[in-house]
Amino acid sequence: MAESDNIVVETAEKIFADLADPQTINNDKKNSWQAPLWQALSEAGLPLAWVPDDLGGSGASLADGFALLNAAGRFAVAVPLAETMLAGWLLAQAKIASPDGEMTVLPASPKDRITIDADGSLSGRARGVPFAKAAKHFAVLAHGKDGVSIALVDAGKARIESGLNLGYDHSDTVTLDKVQPVTIKVAPDGVDQTNLMLMGGVARSLQIAGALESMLDISVRYSNERVAFEKKISKFQAVQHNLARLAGESAAALAAATSAADAIANATSFNDEVYLEAASAKIRCAEAAEKGGGIAHQVHGAIGFTIEHILHRYSLRALAWRDDFGSESHWAVELGKLVASRGADELWPLVASR
Amino acid sequence: MTAALRFDPIRLPEKCEQLRKEVRAFLAEEIAAGTFDPHKPNREDTDAPEFSRRVGAKGWLGMTWPKKYGGQERSFLERYVVTEEMRVANAPTRRFFVADRQSGPVLIKYAPEHIKMDILPRICRGEICFAIGMSEPNSGSDLFAAKTRATKTDGGYLINGTKIWTSSAHIADYMIAIFRTSPPTKENRRHGLTQFLVKMKQPGIKVNPIGQITGQYEFNEVVFTDFFVPEDHVLGEVDGAWKQATSELAYERSGPERFLETYYVLTELVRAVGPNPDTRSAEGIGRLVAQLHTMRRMSVSVAGMLQAGKEPVVEASIVKDIGTVWEQQLPHRVRDLAAFVEETATNRETLERQLDFAIKTAPKLTIQGGTTEVLRGIIARGLGLR
Numbered sequence: 179m180a181e182s183d184n185i186v187v188e189t190a191e192k193i194f195a196d197l198a199d200p201q202t203i204n205n206d207k208k209n210s211w212q213a214p215l216w217q218a219l220s221e222a223g224l225p226l227a228w229v230p231d232d233l234g235g236s237g238a239s240l241a242d243g244f245a246l247l248n249a250a251g252r253f254a255v256a257v258p259l260a261e262t263m264l265a266g267w268l269l270a271q272a273k274i275a276s277p278d279g280e281m282t283v284l285p286a287s288p289k290d291r292i293t294i295d296a297d298g299s300l301s302g303r304a305r306g307v308p309f310a311k312a313a314k315h316f317a318v319l320a321h322g323k324d325g326v327s328i329a330l331v332d333a334g335k336a337r338i339e340s341g342l343n344l345g346y347d348h349s350d351t352v353t354l355d356k357v358q359p360v361t362i363k364v365a366p367d368g369v370d371q372t373n374l375m376l377m378g379g380v381a382r383s384l385q386i387a388g389a390l391e392s393m394l395d396i397s398v399r400y401s402n403e404r405v406a407f408e409k410k411i412s413k414f415q416a417v418q419h420n421l422a423r424l425a426g427e428s429a430a431a432l433a434a435a436t437s438a439a440d441a442i443a444n445a446t447s448f449n450d451e452v453y454l455e456a457a458s459a460k461i462r463c464a465e466a467a468e469k470g471g472g473i474a475h476q477v478h479g480a481i482g483f484t485i486e487h488i489l490h491r492y493s494l495r496a497l498a499w500r501d502d503f504g505s506e507s508h509w510a511v512e513l514g515k516l517v518a519s520r521g522a523d524e525l526w527p528l529v530a531s532r
Numbered sequence: 533m534t535a536a537l538r539f540d541p542i543r544l545p546e547k548c549e550q551l552r553k554e555v556r557a558f559l560a561e562e563i564a565a566g567t568f569d570p571h572k573p574n575r576e577d578t579d580a581p582e583f584s585r586r587v588g589a590k591g592w593l594g595m596t597w598p599k600k601y602g603g604q605e606r607s608f609l610e611r612y613v614v615t616e617e618m619r620v621a622n623a624p625t626r627r628f629f630v631a632d633r634q635s636g637p638v639l640i641k642y643a644p645e646h647i648k649m650d651i652l653p654r655i656c657r658g659e660i661c662f663a664i665g666m667s668e669p670n671s672g673s674d675l676f677a678a679k680t681r682a683t684k685t686d687g688g689y690l691i692n693g694t695k696i697w698t699s700s701a702h703i704a705d706y707m708i709a710i711f712r713t714s715p716p717t718k719e720n721r722r723h724g725l726t727q728f729l730v731k732m733k734q735p736g737i738k739v740n741p742i743g744q745i746t747g748q749y750e751f752n753e754v755v756f757t758d759f760f761v762p763e764d765h766v767l768g769e770v771d772g773a774w775k776q777a778t779s780e781l782a783y784e785r786s787g788p789e790r791f792l793e794t795y796y797v798l799t800e801l802v803r804a805v806g807p808n809p810d811t812r813s814a815e816g817i818g819r820l821v822a823q824l825h826t827m828r829r830m831s832v833s834v835a836g837m838l839q840a841g842k843e844p845v846v847e848a849s850i851v852k853d854i855g856t857v858w859e860q861q862l863p864h865r866v867r868d869l870a871a872f873v874e875e876t877a878t879n880r881e882t883l884e885r886q887l888d889f890a891i892k893t894a895p896k897l898t899i900q901g902g903t904t905e906v907l908r909g910i911i912a913r914g915l916g917l918r
């Protein structure tokens with residue numbers, strides 16, 4: 179996933195650099211950057227990257243879409259790009275065409291359930307739904323007596339209680355009360371709530387890894403500028419060692435996330451091996467967000483704690499993204515159960531299969 | 533600059549998986565024959581010369597080396613698979629491991645042809661054991677403070693001084709060591725060290741075993757008294773060993789041996805916990821497995837870089853740093869998690885024995901092969917901080 183040979187990522191990075199510069203965005207208290215950014219992304223076909231041409235999207239590969247999400251993380255992009263991509267992907271699984279405009283996907287937590295009533299309407303509550311407030315449509319995974327279905331729902335028909343995540347982005351509670359979907363179709367085999375959560379978790383892992391790459395970059399740069407005790411702080415061994423640890427966390431997050439993305443992009447089903455990759459990525463990236471973010475703030479001193487500085491755009495989002503599509507605690511329990519059920523002698527073969 | 537820190541998701545090619553099966557079958561046979569007990573992680577002081585020869589006969593030593601030296605011209609990724617399967621099985625690799633990983637590649641790069649033709653095929657056959665003589669009583673992390681002298685004499689050099697912490701010196705046939713051939717210069721304190729091939733088990737060398745806190749004997753003090761090394765045993769550039777010694781380390785630092793040394797306690801925890809763990813155990817196991825998986829992905833990635841002819845010095849240092857910190861913490865985390873495992877007559881026995889050994893082993897992990905502090909200095913340099 180080198181940046182240079184990927185046209186999707188190149189296009190996205192150019193748009194982010196022009197219209198989503200973190201410093202410009204951070205100074206803009208009115209959020210007037212959001213509309214032009216979304217428009218440019220839409221014109222480039224990026225929000226529907228994972229939707230095939232015949233369903234209204236741009237038909238990029240899973241791999242390219244994942245690389246795009248990593249780039250979005252490097253800019254801490256705060257528009258529903260990942261969410262719309264995931265929604266488009268989910269709808270496409272049931273061959274439902276994607277409409278224009280912002281979307282998000284629900285449920286966004288493994289604990290919430292949306293159910294299908296006898297009359298085909300949808301009910302249930304989904305908490306922590308990213309950007310629900312900004313979405314025109316929801317892609318919904320719902321459980322009925324025929325199993326799992328995928329539905330396109332008009333956001334206007336839902337009750338939305340606004341909330342904010344740690345990074346000040348919308349993370350809302352969506353309640354569906356006998357809502358008739360625009361379209362609903364039975365999900366194909368292999369698409370269920372667990373797999374949707376794994377897919378969302380890998381998307382978040384790539385964003386967290388991207389944010390960590392940027393935190394490393396700006397922390398190294400800052401340490402080479404800031405002078406204390408008559409030398410650059412980068413010359414203090416303790417500071418160097420902190421930055422070396424940040425580099426390790428950033429590298430580990432990126433390795434875990436890109437490996438999981440590669441696994442999903444090349445898999446035919448969400449088998450145990452893919453489960454190991456995806457769950458591990460979410461766990462490891464979340465741990466890296468905590469450790470790495472802590473170091474980045476330490477290196478920046480008080481300046482990094484201000485709302486004026488861009489560091490929080492990365493550090494708080496990386497922390498917030500830990501909670502979406504199952505926290506690392508959730509996935510650790512699930513992965514632990516999987517490993518235990520396979521038995522001690524199967525642990526190494528599972529790890530070595532990747 | 534962070535672009536330099538990408539760990540691409542290299543996958544092991546199909547022929548590696550075939551090889552993995554062969555290695556597993558071989559190890560199963562050895563275990564069945566009683567060569568070693570996979571549940572006794574005492575590999576470190578087990579010398580198994582016959583096992584070593586059988587591994588050599590399989591073609592699993594010097595795998596990446598040229599055929600004319602007895603090698604197989606296979607890939608780093610294939611070697612990687614053999615290494616990790618041996619580690620995970622707790623196979624007794626002490627006799628051949630250093631030669632295969634480090635000493636052989638140094639000889640291939642710097643030894644004269646007749647020495648290569650003599651020694652490398654014997655390494656490949658698993659017949660000889662190597663040691664690394666870098667550390668001295670007053671020079672560990674600060675390699676360039678080494679004082680053991682090599683003084684020019686007729687047809688060679690006379691060695692006087694002491695090496696220390698030399699793993700396997702008590703069984704080694706050869707040592708690759710650095711000695712001082714000139715004083716450091718004002719401009720370059722790294723100048724003046726030369727790398728030599730030393731034939732062990734000769735008069736003038738005394739090996740004194742040093743006990744370790746695990747109760748084992750693995751490393752030694754090696755005292756040289758007017759010990760003669762012939763001229764053609766100089767490896768590479770006289771006074772220029774610092775360049776050579778540092779490039780050697782990328783191989784030493786990123787392999788599976790850098791995060792799997794205490795792995796066995798994790799398997800035993802899963803065994804003791806059983807198929808239906810409580811939430812606490814499940815979460816703990818899940819987090820440890822996520823770490824293990826990530827480490828391994830990074831390590832395979834570095835093997836891929838080596839295969840591609842790159843010199844991933846910073847990446848290898850990151851793998852060693854994260855890897856050894858992980859394998860050091862692992863037994864303590866397993867102990868935490870095992871605290872509430874219901875005790876039956878036998879379920880904790882192996883776990884307890886292995887934890888005991890792993891906890892005693894742990895303190896060395898972040899020291900051997902370069903301390904964590906030194907590695908973080910290398911990473912910091914890679915980040916442009918020094």
Ligand SMILES: Cc1cc2nc3c(=O)[nH]c(=O)nc-3n(C[C@H](O)[C@H](O)[C@H](O)COP(=O)(O)OP(=O)(O)OC[C@H]3O[C@@H](n4cnc5c(N)ncnc54)[C@H](O)[C@@H]3O)c2cc1C
Nearest residue numbers: 664665666667672673697698699896899900901902903905
């Ligand atoms: C089990 C084992 C096997 C070994 N096998 C071999 C072998 O086969 N051959 C061989 O040559 N050596 C071997 N060693 C030695 C090993 O390489 C050294 O122990 C290591 O390089 C550290 O050197 P030292 O022990 O002299 O500690 P010191 O260098 O004295 O270090 C003590 C502490 O100070 C820190 N420190 C030192 N300098 C700095 C600095 N500049 N900045 C920050 N912190 C610093 C270190 O990180 C460490 O925490 C082995 C060691 C062990 C434990």
